[in-house]
Amino acid sequence: MSFAVLALLCAVAMLGPVLSLNRMMHIPVVIGELLVGMVLGRSGFQVVDSNNEILTFLAQIGFALVMFVAGTHVPLRQSAMLKGLTRGVLRAVTVSVLAVPLGLLVAWIFGTGHGAVYAVVIASSSASIVMPALGGARVTTASGLEMLVQLAVADASSIIVLPLVLEPQRAGRAALGAGAVLLIAALFGIVLMWLRKTGYWHKVHHLSEERGLAIELRMTLTMLFTLAAIAVSMGVSVMLAGFALGLAVAAVHEPHRVANQTFALTQGFFEPIFFVWVGSSLDLHSVISDPKAILLGFSLAAASLLAHGLMAISRQPWPIALSTSAQLGVPVGAVAMGKSMGVFAGGEATALLLGALLTILVVTVLSGRLLRAVGGDTPIRRSVAPHTASPL
Numbered sequence: 001m002s003f004a005v006l007a008l009l010c011a012v013a014m015l016g017p018v019l020s021l022n023r024m025m026h027i028p029v030v031i032g033e034l035l036v037g038m039v040l041g042r043s044g045f046q047v048v049d050s051n052n053e054i055l056t057f058l059a060q061i062g063f064a065l066v067m068f069v070a071g072t073h074v075p076l077r078q079s080a081m082l083k084g085l086t087r088g089v090l091r092a093v094t095v096s097v098l099a100v101p102l103g104l105l106v107a108w109i110f111g112t113g114h115g116a117v118y119a120v121v122i123a124s125s126s127a128s129i130v131m132p133a134l135g136g137a138r139v140t141t142a143s144g145l146e147m148l149v150q151l152a153v154a155d156a157s158s159i160i161v162l163p164l165v166l167e168p169q170r171a172g173r174a175a176l177g178a179g180a181v182l183l184i185a186a187l188f189g190i191v192l193m194w195l196r197k198t199g200y201w202h203k204v205h206h207l208s209e210e211r212g213l214a215i216e217l218r219m220t221l222t223m224l225f226t227l228a229a230i231a232v233s234m235g236v237s238v239m240l241a242g243f244a245l246g247l248a249v250a251a252v253h254e255p256h257r258v259a260n261q262t263f264a265l266t267q268g269f270f271e272p273i274f275f276v277w278v279g280s281s282l283d284l285h286s287v288i289s290d291p292k293a294i295l296l297g298f299s300l301a302a303a304s305l306l307a308h309g310l311m312a313i314s315r316q317p318w319p320i321a322l323s324t325s326a327q328l329g330v331p332v333g334a335v336a337m338g339k340s341m342g343v344f345a346g347g348e349a350t351a352l353l354l355g356a357l358l359t360i361l362v363v364t365v366l367s368g369r370l371l372r373a374v375g376g377d378t379p380i381r382r383s384v385a386p387h388t389a390s391p392l
Helices: 003-012 015-019 029-040 053-072 079-110 115-123 127-133 142-166 168-198 200-211 215-233 238-252 256-281 284-289 291-314 318-323 329-341 348-373
Strands: none
Touching: 003 029, 003 256, 015 029, 029 256, 029 348, 053 215, 053 238, 053 256, 053 329, 079 115, 079 142, 079 291, 115 142, 115 291, 115 329, 115 348, 127 142, 127 348, 142 168, 142 238, 142 318, 142 329, 168 200, 168 215, 168 238, 200 215, 200 256, 215 238, 215 256, 238 329, 256 329, 284 291, 284 348, 291 318, 291 348, 318 348, 329 348
């Protein structure tokens, strides 16, 4: 790892934003970054070594920050979400139940033995893919509000369960680690809420803004890396640490200034590093030489679309049902963690990302119908442009 390689990574990672400039298609920035990683890594010129310790550490920081931003984008403080609570939760649970036999079936057909991992991936959703597809429009229909709840539940539950199914032999320790991370994240949330109610947070905010001290950002990063340290020490991915803290901050309400600072830090540097690193670790040669890997990717996407699409039977509009199948955070997390654990063989990791990209393609195509289904026609003012929101 050198400054030359770092400069190259930052330069070529700009391909991601270039692809996302098309407002009609809402192509996630990460697609370009993953492609760049593939070109520079094992699948291409092999300029970037995904096994480099420094690059891996930077990527892990990026992973934690990406998941933190994704957690803050879950609309927990929208009071309207309560209206869709029951049906949204029931649909998320039903999809999870359907995902189990589908995941086991796919694993049996391809002989991978990773049915539990596939089930979690199939059941997952990505609020940070679906919400930007709405272009910042206001969700007003009952079906749209139920969708918000479903996305939040699927997002959170899948991220919690994923580490447990990746290493079932260490599930007990991983469960304890996950519980510890969630508990401490909740405590951080309570402290933030207390600071907010007592007015201390307001004073810190003004002092930080007046003197340019970025105190809130420093506090946020301290909490994030504390959780990440606890997670790693207990055998849990930094993915859970980032997402849990993001949810805690979202529940309290993140000030716009801090949101912009963390977003800039993540999107401007650490997020591209992470996704280029993930892309560089993938081996397309193994996929090309093994057509089964391509079929596996399509099968996972089809299984996800089927599990989520069946919710149309419960009177959920079909554009919403299919759009909730959008996934990226959980498959990317599975690939990132699986790489360090040596879980996946051949082109299986690439197949997981292929399946995820296919589900994103569906949301991209359905974005117009989805917008009408949720009743969105009034843009919501945001501190961060919706089409640049977190990719997960």
